[in-house]
Amino acid sequence: MKVESVTKEETKKPERKIKLAIAKPEDYSNKNVILEKEEELICPVCGSKNIIKDYERAEIVCEMCGCVLQQNLFDVGPEWRAFDHEQRVKRSRVGAPMTYTIHDKGLSTVIDWRNKDSYGKDISADKRAQLYRLRKWQRRIRVSDASERNLAFALSELDRIASKLGLPRNVRENAAVLYRGAVEKGLIRGRSIEGVAAAALYAACRRCKVPRTLDEIAEVSRVDRKEIGRTYRFISRELNIRLAPTNPVDYVPRFASELKLPGEVESKAISILQKAGEKGLTSGRGPTGVAAAAIYIASVLQGTRRTQREVADVAGVTEVTLRNRYKELTEHLDIDVTL
Template sequence: MSRSLGRCPECGSGKLVKDYESADIACMHCGLVVADRLEDPGPEWRAFNDEQKAKRTRVGAPLTFAIHDKGLSTLIDWRGLPHARKVSPDQAAQIYNLRKWQRRVRLSDATERNLAFALAELSKISTSLNIPKHILETASVIYRRALKKRLIRGRSIQGIAAASIYMACRQCGVARTLDEISEVSLLTRKDIGRSYRFMIKELGEFVPSITPIQYVSRFSNQLALQGRTENIAHSIVKMATELR
């Protein structure tokens, strides 16, 4: 049942309700069916959890912090559609100008250009390290916070981006070392560590330490070990931790 809708033509009562199960509108006072066979404005599919809902919905891509405009901007494509009619030279010049100004509006100032370059660097590092998407989102949020506090001024964008990836991995409990990030970002381990310590101090982020158990699953996957071997390794690490 839903909210009241208009008045009943039979008794004049205003207590009209919409029944979504039978797809009609009825009067609660006299029982007259005022309207029936109503159209359902909802989707034609059903979802039983958030994952199914995300896969079946067709309202566009979700918001993401990994893109400088969060994925809300539009793009005027430079390629002509095969079914489109031919345009005159004046119209082609107008379309070219529209594309040019649209690109300029998307990156209108130095902050937007900085963010776009840094997020592209974050995406490149995350792809090279094969880390999950939620870590990329976390790293993007960390970099946005650093940019908002003006921590990037006078420092390397690549260094802050690499430090953001490392901080996100630590916060999400994914074992990645500074040497691995240094290898894919073409920065030295010392530079990334310096940027990381600076961001920890200025942002006041809590970063838990990486435990040896977090490396067990990673090494087990890389070596293609059986689950029984991984469980034994977990037990050994746990016993060694308790003996300290």
């Protein structure tokens, strides 16, 4: 009796692709710039990219076929748990993460301004004089040449404008990356540092869908609206930034919050704007005016009316613009509003 041996194909090792996403000046059209290394795994059995990292079982598993790609994973996170920001800060034993909003990316050290030692005791007079000299030299070392000095000034100006506008951290990081890209390509020459910083922040707001108008940015910056708009068009062309027109829906949460309107009004306004977009009523018109009109209509329909002046002031448009957009929306969407 002859027994045939059946050979099975050896299971191939998981194909691993390592992506190192570096923020290059020619690749600024992406909505979110990834600033860290990420690993992409592909299942060797079915070729799926839907891979799950199960830290409870310490395994990496394919979601489609169940193949275990890796096991006995190491948890690189902290061994402690924190339930709020204060606990996280107290229990953390490492410094702040790398950030592009500081000219040296936050990798340098700073001598504390308080004249106390590690035990909290006051330092003697001789040591204070020595620390004063060390602090002075530390500041000089951190900013060594003119380019670093200009970058430090620009990023501090960018952070100041972002703080005035109440912008989140991801917008500031995106703006800092854009500004660094403009510096690398020599786009700052012949233009004011404040103007390029304000234009980079305006572009970052649009990319992160946290829109601010040119008037809002010009109000808190040291340059006028015209220069910011001109600089924004220039750097967006040179850095190949492709941004879709601002959606009026993105303005609704902020306007509704400033007017202290309930969530029902916000949802109704978004619904009105979505219907208006399907009929092409938002194209060719200022997004703030259309958003203001939708909020005004929604507030009347929900019984929490705000005056036209209140809505117009929050949106930064005139009452005439608000009334024109209001008439267009009510007529084309067949909305019956009783004033």
